[in-house]
């Protein structure tokens with residue numbers, strides 16, 4: 001049996017409907033802006049339970065514009081977890097702000113609140129928790145830690161469409177939530193895409209203009225800004241996918257349950273240890289083992305593709321110039337392994353993967 005990590009084309013449900021929609025937009029010359037974009041923004045705001053949504057060119061721009069909208073003082077410190085995609089940290093660099101990397105916990109791999117307490121200083125003005133792999137970071141505790149302090153929160157939800165804490169969607173606990181619709185994401189379009197959600201009118205109005213040369217309509221520039229818009233075709237694709245997204249979430253939960261059932265007895269691997277109130281969208285199913293490299297090789301030999309998210313911690317990247325060691329995540333990039341988890345995988349495939357992992361650890 002050959003098991004791909006993911007097969008994006010196979011993954012896309014309702015292909016006929018999507019192709020018909022794309023054709024009709026082409027025939028109507030609708031490529032940028034318009035009704036589809038507005039409708040998607042309204043629907044995504046409702047999906048997350050936010051007042052406002054601004055769609056954007058990608059998730060990196062969403063982070064970047066979110067940070068810019070806060071207008072933080074030069075030299076302010078921004079706390080970013082060290083295990084995340086590089087974009088979270090990149091959004092801070094160009095803004096004359098100082099990145100302070102924070103450790104992650106080994107239960108869900110999101111920001112470690114114990115280390116966070118140590119990293120907060122009088123200069124801290126922003127914390128950027130990442131709901132990595134779809135696992136919600138502990139926003140209740142983070143908010144409690146910064147109670148009475150003038151510290152903002154931008155939640156990076158690029159991997160967390162549909163993830164919730166106590167039935168409340170991630171991205172709605174802090175000041176701004178940012179999303180990516182990159183094709184490989186749970187809710188992905190057919191190219192790049194992103195969005196911010198917020199309840200704050202000021203941030204919303206800034207990002208609405210900043211994404212379009214400082215203008216809400218043609219020649220209405222109020223400041224010099226950027227071009228970062230979600231294309232009409234991408235918005236239309238996302239609308240179709242969003243309508244059917246709960247089915248996808250259910251299937252991912254079923255697959256994760258299969259993994260838990262079949263792998264929990266193996267002492268040498270650690271699975272996610274989520275709390276009851278953490279509802280993950282299971283963007284990735286990550287296991288941890290000191291035999292990671294040989295396990296990955298063994299699975300590859302058996303035609304099972306796996307990935308590593310991520311092979312380095314951001315504090316290990318020299319150009320970020322942050323050389324403090326992280327206790328939990330020290331060499332974490334050598335131990336983690338992402339197993340296939342996509343709606344298209346069958347129970348038979350997941351059982352086969354688990355069987356091979358069992359055989360590996362028995363030998």
Ligand SMILES: Cc1ncc(COP(=O)(O)O)c(C=O)c1O
Pocket residue numbers: 058059060061084085087088130156158159179180181182192193194
């Ligand atoms: C955690 C995280 N943040 C930000 C991004 C950036 O999103 P995009 O690729 O759409 O720019 C990604 C995408 O991989 C991500 O995983």
